[in-house]
Amino acid sequence: MTPAARLAAAASVLDRISAGKQPAETVLKTWGTENRYAGSKDRRAIADQVYKVIRARGRLVWAMGGREDGRALVIGSLSLIDGLSVEEIEALHSGDGYGPKPLSKQERGRISATADDLPGWVAAGLPEFVVEDFKNTFGERWADEAEGLMVPRAPIDLRVNAAKATVAEVMAELREAGLSPERTPWSAWGLRLSAEPPPNVQALEAFKAGRIEIQDEGSQIVCWLAGVRPGMTVVDYCAGGGGKTLGLAMQGLAVGAARAVPAAEPERIWTPTGWVDGPKTASKPSGPVESEGRLIAYDVVQKRLDNIRPRLQRAGVMAELIQLGPNGGGVEDMVGQADVVLVDAPCTGSGTWRRRPEDAWRLKPEEVDRMHSLQMCILARAAKLVKPGGRLVYVTCSMLRSENEATVDAFEEDHPTFRPVAIADAAVSDAITPAGHTRLSELAQGHRLRLSPASANTDGFFAALYERDA
Known part of the structure; x- marks a missing residue:
């Protein structure tokens, strides 16, 4: 494919998205x-574009006068991001072959114009309606937090499954x-892998075998803060894809169970004097590893x-899977x-x-309000399952205050029997x-913790965290 054809393909993909x-x-x-x-x-170049x-x-919608179609956004990116001149952009829009058609007068005018000062939300790369939320949450750091969330590509983090391997082995x-x-x-x-080049983790034997x-x-950390120990009764109330379910299951394994190797029957060996019992051979368990709890x-x-x-x-671990009623x-x-819930x-997933x-450009203000109401309802229901002395852990993968602090503020007001548990203690x-204990203690606000790409290089x-008094 020619460079021009790649641009046309990128514009088409953007319209589909x-x-x-x-x-x-x-x-x-x-x-x-x-x-x-x-x-x-070709596919890699189109994906990058x-x-x-x-x-x-x-920023590109603003620069192109409010146009949101793929063609306009690609043209704007060639000027504002790649730094190409008008003449270079016109050469890529000759209309020849599978390339994009020539620039219109309006398009040429937009990329020729001297950029005025960008509005704050445009410079930050965020949807306009979430900027005030970021300012209230992060203060003077809000723009850095926005850039960390929207600009760099994320690395690929892996969790080693203790039921099957050690970190060194993996x-x-x-x-x-x-x-x-x-x-x-x-x-x-x-473990962390670079996103460049993107690794095909699911094709690895380590993944296929559950190691x-x-x-x-960040998702691993919130699992560890739950404080699950062998013998506990643990509830993952909104299991979703099951990532945290697997993390909780791993914590609940009995000491030594993760690497347990059951004794096998002695191997029968033929010798000139007849069959004899040879040394016992051991094999790793093929079925799920039993947990002491539930x-x-x-x-x-x-x-x-x-x-x-x-x-x-x-993964070789066990959990009961139960559907909730509406x-x-x-x-x-x-x-x-x-013992632990x-x-x-559910949240906007802004983290x-x-x-x-x-997803940032698909989010609407009414969806944030809907999530906040749903979260308060779910948290109140889940809290009823915690026994006295048990721990309640509320988690979202959201950056928005209205889904985080606002939700737990309302919960704490309505549930005085749930005592805050300091993050520093749980860590x-x-x-x-x-190093993690030190940094998490620094980032925590008592029993509340925020992780972000800018502050923690996590999502x-x-x-x-709470503990039920009675």
Whole structure:
């Protein structure tokens, strides 16, 4: 493909993304399947152009006079991001072959104009309606937090599955596969891979065999803060895709169970004097590793629970998967029974915008309000399952104050029997490194913790910890 044809393809993909709700990655894969003539270098160049535009979408829409179509955004990116001259952009828009048609007078005028001072929300790269939320939350740091969320590509974080391997074993295995894993600084079970070039983790034998899971370090940390120990009754109230369910299951393994090797029958060996018992041979367990406690994963959507089942099998751990009723029914037998209840509440997912920047431009103010109301309802229901002395963990992958502080403020006012648990105390865990304990204690506001790409090089997460008094 010529450079001009790649630009036309990128504009077409951008229009598809805007017209639907699918992730940009899925749309790009579909386009590649439909256009087999495009080689790997072509697909990579088109993907780079698409993500470059999405991350700067607010600025580009503003620069192109409010136009939101893929063609306009690509033209704007060539000028504002790539720094091409008007003449160079015109050469790429000659209309020849599969390239884009020539620039209009209006388009030429937009890229020729001297840029005025950008409005704050445009410069930050955020949807306009969330800027005030960022300012209230982060103060003078709000622009840095916005840039960290919207501009850089995220690394690929992995969690080593203690039920099947050690961190050292997996690091050696990944290096043999040609990758360069590094230890995550805070999670003792985490490894990090660079996003450039993007690794195909799911094709690795370590992934297929359940020795690793893809899980952001921030997501790992909130699992470790739950304080799960062997023998506990643990509830993952909004299980979703099951990532945190697997992390909780790993914590609940009995000491030594993760590497347990059952004795096998003695091997029978033929000798000139007859059959004799040889040395006992051992093999690693093929089935799930038993936990001393009980882990229950709830969700309102049965399909999500069904999707967790093969993940549990691959990881070699166990959990009960139970569908919730539309109003939270189906948990009556668990009221006041759980040692730990983790509520990974539905949210806007704004903390993952560095991975899916297209979601930033799909979000509407009314959706944020809807999520806040839903979160308060879910948190109140889940709290009933915590037994006296048990821990309640509220988690979102949102950067927005209205989904985080506003929700737990309302919960605390209505539930005085839930006492705050300091993050610094909860972070005393073998699963959290000493450096992690120090940094988490610095970032925490008592029992509340915010993680973000700018402050922690993780996705955006919020967590609040409580213990039930009575």
